[in-house]
Amino acid sequence: MASHIPALPLPDAPRTDSVFSVLSGFHSLDSNVPGLSKVILNKLNMKDYGEYRATVEGKAKTISFRNYKEMFKKMEETFEFCTSCNTLPENLCEGRTLKRCVKCLNVYYCTKECQRKDWPQHKKVCKKLRLVAIDRLVEWMMFTGDLPFPTEKWSKSAAEVKNWDDWLPMQGDLTPRLDAILSGTNMEKLWQNASRPRPDDSDLHQSLWRIQSEFLSRVLSVGMAVQQFGLDPYAKPLTIHIAGVSHNETMGARLTDYDELNNMFPGHQGIEIVMVGPELVDGPIARPPLRAFGPSQSVYISAFKGLYHQFWEDMIEKEEATKPDLVVGFHPGFHANPGLIEGWLPTLLLLRDLNVPTCFTLYSDKELERSLQILLELEVHIKDSGPNPFASQKPEQVQSTPNKTPVHCNSHYIRFQGLLPQEDLEESGVDN
Ligand SMILES: [Zn+2]
Numbered sequence: 001m002a003s004h005i006p007a008l009p010l011p012d013a014p015r016t017d018s019v020f021s022v023l024s025g026f027h028s029l030d031s032n033v034p035g036l037s038k039v040i041l042n043k044l045n046m047k048d049y050g051e052y053r054a055t056v057e058g059k060a061k062t063i064s065f066r067n068y069k070e071m072f073k074k075m076e077e078t079f080e081f082c083t084s085c086n087t088l089p090e091n092l093c094e095g096r097t098l099k100r101c102v103k104c105l106n107v108y109y110c111t112k113e114c115q116r117k118d119w120p121q122h123k124k125v126c127k128k129l130r131l132v133a134i135d136r137l138v139e140w141m142m143f144t145g146d147l148p149f150p151t152e153k154w155s156k157s158a159a160e161v162k163n164w165d166d167w168l169p170m171q172g173d174l175t176p177r178l179d180a181i182l183s184g185t186n187m188e189k190l191w192q193n194a195s196r197p198r199p200d201d202s203d204l205h206q207s208l209w210r211i212q213s214e215f216l217s218r219v220l221s222v223g224m225a226v227q228q229f230g231l232d233p234y235a236k237p238l239t240i241h242i243a244g245v246s247h248n249e250t251m252g253a254r255l256t257d258y259d260e261l262n263n264m265f266p267g268h269q270g271i272e273i274v275m276v277g278p279e280l281v282d283g284p285i286a287r288p289p290l291r292a293f294g295p296s297q298s299v300y301i302s303a304f305k306g307l308y309h310q311f312w313e314d315m316i317e318k319e320e321a322t323k324p325d326l327v328v329g330f331h332p333g334f335h336a337n338p339g340l341i342e343g344w345l346p347t348l349l350l351l352r353d354l355n356v357p358t359c360f361t362l363y364s365d366k367e368l369e370r371s372l373q374i375l376l377e378l379e380v381h382i383k384d385s386g387p388n389p390f391a392s393q394k395p396e397q398v399q400s401t402p403n404k405t406p407v408h409c410n411s412h413y414i415r416f417q418g419l420l421p422q423e424d425l426e427e428s429g430v431d432n
């Protein structure tokens, strides 16, 4: 029976300054709340980070929960530690339990005193963390297949749709589509088993939209980069590589995930999306890239498991895959630590030296700033950067530091191509 329970996403990447990857593992989690990674592994019945990865990648036994209640409970328990003094439940005195903030139902405290002490900090994010707590449960709808809800053909050209406010009116009234999910059996199961009462319908409508926006944010960011680089999907088929994909983009990925590009560029010559990354999760998209162009007017998704520069050597140089017209990376995270920059360096240099149009997205303006610095040191030619008009609307908390301002997926972007022109280098030399 357990295997029929669609699994929730595993504890999510702690974001912004704490990046979660093969290289850094749970390190950043533990540096904030010592022992937290152990708690997560323990709750998921796993012995170490390697087993966690193997499960995420579909190699090991899948995590089995006896029932939905257990699944939602274990997920919630990964958030249970005192936000003020970082005490974990197992370290509390006999008979004591952590108490949840009644306003957001998201953060926990060991004592009234700890809560009082934390309030000046927590009150700044409490409202937003209430939404975060709803979203992390409703996100399950992405894994049950209730989300994404279907979208409409575009009534405006891609160039006219500059942000969500342009996109949303083309969808007409979302209410019937959202109500269908609200009255579905999975939504009912969710609130029967989650350890909190069901939020009201308007809260749930908004939550569903925020989660859908995160899904679409990736597709629309790709479409935006196509336009910004002046690529013409009507003139010829396009090959777009998504470099450095992780379990976030590939767990539960469907062959139709980029179909919004068909609405964006109706009648295009064919678009291939190749997902490349060492953390690729097995599934229907894990099929070999095309050697020749795919069918026009449709999007073809394929994948390669490995680092991007390996993909280039193993596949592109051997003509097993097509050269990209565009490379996109969602939250590459190379600003975060030396291990990650080491992993990305060959790819960054390759993209620079082969003059490949490239777009990266980031979680925050701080991350943008640090990433720009690294790219400038590599003398990459930055075309532009700034806030992404198609940022995810779903706030996300830094798991081990809940009072940090929540961040949004794809909130910023950097677009670059080739080597910084020589005259720019000389100009900056004159200033010194
Ligand atoms: Zn405490």
Ligand SMILES: [Zn+2]
Binding pocket: 101, 102, 103, 104, 105, 106, 107, 122, 126, 127, 129
């Ligand atoms: Zn609160």
